[in-house]
Amino acid sequence: xxxxxxxxxxxxxxxxxxxxxxxxxxxxxxxxxxxxxxxxxxxxxxxxxxxxxxxxxxxxxxxxxxxxxxxxxxxxxxxxxxxxxxxxxxxxxxxxxxxxxxxxxxxxxxxxxxxxxxxxxxxxxxxxxxxxxxxxxxxxxxxxxxxxxxxxxxxxxxxxxxxxxxxxxxxxxxxxxxxxxxxxxxxxxxxxxxxxxxxxxxxxxxxxxxxxxxxxxxxxxxxxxxxxxxxxxxxxxxxxxxxxxxxxxxxxxxxxxxxxxxxxxxxxxxxxxxxxxxxxxxxxxxxxxxxxxxxxxxxxxxxxxxxxxxxxxxxxxxxxxxxxxxxxxxxxxxxxxxxxxxxxxxxxxxxxxxxxxxxxxxxxxxxxxxxxxxxxxxxxxxxxxxxxxxxxxxxxxxxxxxxx
Amino acid sequence: xxxxxxxxxxxxxxxxxxxxxxxxxxxxxxxxxxxxxxxxxxxxxxxxxxxxxxxxxxxxxxxxxxxxxxxxxxxxxxxxxxxxxxxxxxxxxxxxxxxxxxxxxxxxxxxxxxxxx
Numbered sequence: 001x002x003x004x005x006x007x008x009x010x011x012x013x014x015x016x017x018x019x020x021x022x023x024x025x026x027x028x029x030x031x032x033x034x035x036x037x038x039x040x041x042x043x044x045x046x047x048x049x050x051x052x053x054x055x056x057x058x059x060x061x062x063x064x065x066x067x068x069x070x071x072x073x074x075x076x077x078x079x080x081x082x083x084x085x086x087x088x089x090x091x092x093x094x095x096x097x098x099x100x101x102x103x104x105x106x107x108x109x110x111x112x113x114x115x116x117x118x119x120x121x122x123x124x125x126x127x128x129x130x131x132x133x134x135x136x137x138x139x140x141x142x143x144x145x146x147x148x149x150x151x152x153x154x155x156x157x158x159x160x161x162x163x164x165x166x167x168x169x170x171x172x173x174x175x176x177x178x179x180x181x182x183x184x185x186x187x188x189x190x191x192x193x194x195x196x197x198x199x200x201x202x203x204x205x206x207x208x209x210x211x212x213x214x215x216x217x218x219x220x221x222x223x224x225x226x227x228x229x230x231x232x233x234x235x236x237x238x239x240x241x242x243x244x245x246x247x248x249x250x251x252x253x254x255x256x257x258x259x260x261x262x263x264x265x266x267x268x269x270x271x272x273x274x275x276x277x278x279x280x281x282x283x284x285x286x287x288x289x290x291x292x293x294x295x296x297x298x299x300x301x302x303x304x305x306x307x308x309x310x311x312x313x314x315x316x317x318x319x320x321x322x323x324x325x326x327x328x329x330x331x332x333x334x335x336x337x338x339x340x341x342x343x344x345x346x347x348x349x350x351x352x353x354x355x356x357x358x359x360x361x362x363x364x365x366x367x368x369x370x371x372x373x374x375x376x377x378x379x380x381x382x383x384x385x386x387x388x389x390x391x392x393x394x395x396x397x398x399x400x401x402x403x404x
Numbered sequence: 405x406x407x408x409x410x411x412x413x414x415x416x417x418x419x420x421x422x423x424x425x426x427x428x429x430x431x432x433x434x435x436x437x438x439x440x441x442x443x444x445x446x447x448x449x450x451x452x453x454x455x456x457x458x459x460x461x462x463x464x465x466x467x468x469x470x471x472x473x474x475x476x477x478x479x480x481x482x483x484x485x486x487x488x489x490x491x492x493x494x495x496x497x498x499x500x501x502x503x504x505x506x507x508x509x510x511x512x513x514x515x516x517x518x519x520x521x
Contacts, residue, residue: 222461224426267469271461271497290497312498316468320498 019085023078037078044071072108079105166226170195173229176236178206181370182214184279186404189216190370191397192378194341194390201228201270202339202393203236207243214279215243218291218337218397219272222313231268235260235314239272249274250287250324253314257289257322260315269315273337282329282401287322289314292340295359297366299332303359331402334366334373341394345381353384370398407435414513415480416446421455424463432463436470440477448516449474452509453486459493471503484512 022033047064050056056064079101086092093102174193181189191204201221209215217239221228238259239252246252253274260270273294275286286306290313296304308325329335338358345353358377365376374396381394405428408419416439420432439446451467459467467483474481482504486494494500506512 220461222465224462267465269461269465269468290499292496310495310498310501312501313464316499317502 016084019081023081023085033078037074040071040074043067068108072105075101075105169226169229173203173232176233177203181206181399182208184214186402187214187277187279187399188370188403189397189399190374192374192395194378194394196224196341196390196393200224200341200393201232201268202341202395203232204337204395204397205236205240207240209247209276210244211247212279213247214277216275216277216335216337216397216399217243217272218294218339218395219270220291220339220341220393220395221270222268227266227268231260231264231266231270231315234263235270235272239274243274247276248324249276249285250322253287253289253311253322254320257312257314257320258318261318264315267315269313271313271339275335277329277399277401279401282331282333284327284329284335285324286327287311287324289322292338292343294335294337295362296327296329297334297336297362299330299334303363303366329401333401334362334370335399335401336362336366336373337397337399338377339393339395341390341392342377342381342396344392345385345390345394346388347384348386348388353381357384370400373398405431407431409435409439411446412513413447415448415450415516417450417452417509419452419455423458423460424456424466425458425460426462429460429462429466433466433469436466437473440473440479445477446479448480448482448513450481450509450512450516451483452512453483453490454509456487456490459490461497464493464497464499467503468499480516482506482512482516484509 021027022030024030047067050060051064082098082101083089083092092098174195177191177193181187181191189206191206193202193204195202201223203217203219203221205215205217207215207217217236219232219235219239221232221235235256239256242255242259243252246255253272256272270289271291272289273286273291274289275284275294277284286308288306288309288311290311291309293306293309296306298304306325306327308323311322312320336358342358343353343355347353357380361377361380362373365373368376377396378394405424406421408421410417410419418432418435418439420428422428424432436449439449449470451470471481483494483500484506485508486505491500491505494503494505504512504515506515
């Protein structure tokens, strides 16, 4: 008797380990066992329903009775395993789950009354499974969220890098614009380029020609972004080089056009107004490759638009000739070159700034220094646009001649 | 910008409506290229600008590329019925010197007949 009592005591730890493996473990055995129990719970509850069908055949009743015995046997076995596996068996017996599990089988042994409906309580265990599933779902969601956050962080980093590079490109673009107008007695010039939010391709240039005359360029590359900025750099370099070699404005544009057509993989083009001022005489010779015609504000008051517009933009087609036109500047006259970023600036109601507002500004404020007029016009466009983002580069150059 | 295509016997008309700017230009360019590379090539391509309100430099580029592609395919290409503001853009940029611009669609259709241009 003592040996019989000792036997379970000796292997108690081992037995408890095994029981724990089955009812508390996370391995495949525990999961299979758990699933088996859940299926039996559902079957046992369902059998109450089946049994309530009147006049069941004898074989069905017998099957139900046998299945009841098997189910109770399995439940009892499970109850015992849990009891063994529990660190504190009493705590298990009086726990919520322990009580329900006991209630689910006890009536069978006590006999006399059918308390299988009590097993419906065991359906609560299904909730545990659902809870487990929810937990799994939550951890999947958490995992995905973390992955997304990581990817977002990587994207943000890449975007910041790209933005930094674009900023560098934009400062380079601004840096190649001349800082000051060449010093000549009686001549003053001022210019401003305000790049749009997306990188654009406007530029202006002052070129000191070998014969002492001054070349002035204002230009607008089609499109936006890095391609436009590159094309701008190519156009500006070509024009600068060719201006030194070709003293005639039209010939210089024609040569620049050939050069640009020969190296234009993206089919971009650029509108260019190029003029050459003789600071001694005030004679201005110019050619226009598709650019908005500039204005001359006469010292006497009238504002004239320079004719000779309508030449083809540069880079579009080879073999184009550009006629050179001439205008005589008189003492105190102002020349105003601009790009369509000014006239096509929009206000919040989608109205355009328009040439008439520009002409008004030139008319009213043209009497001061070129720098003051540039400042005045930029301010006027900015006031007009208000909160509307600037969609195109704004470029403006003003020149006076014959002012001591 | 909206694009309508009308296939007539004499020519296929492309009718852009609204603003042809940096964002809209690729759709126009694609539509013209599809016309030129499709199975039933049109006898001519006419851009009807009656409903075109604005053309940016990117829009001009798209028209230029369309004209070039048509020239390569040996198909007449022309613009017609441009609104005054759009016409001014084509004139200032010099594009109306290299691409035919007609006052209305009837004239464009008459002039676009191969061999009669």
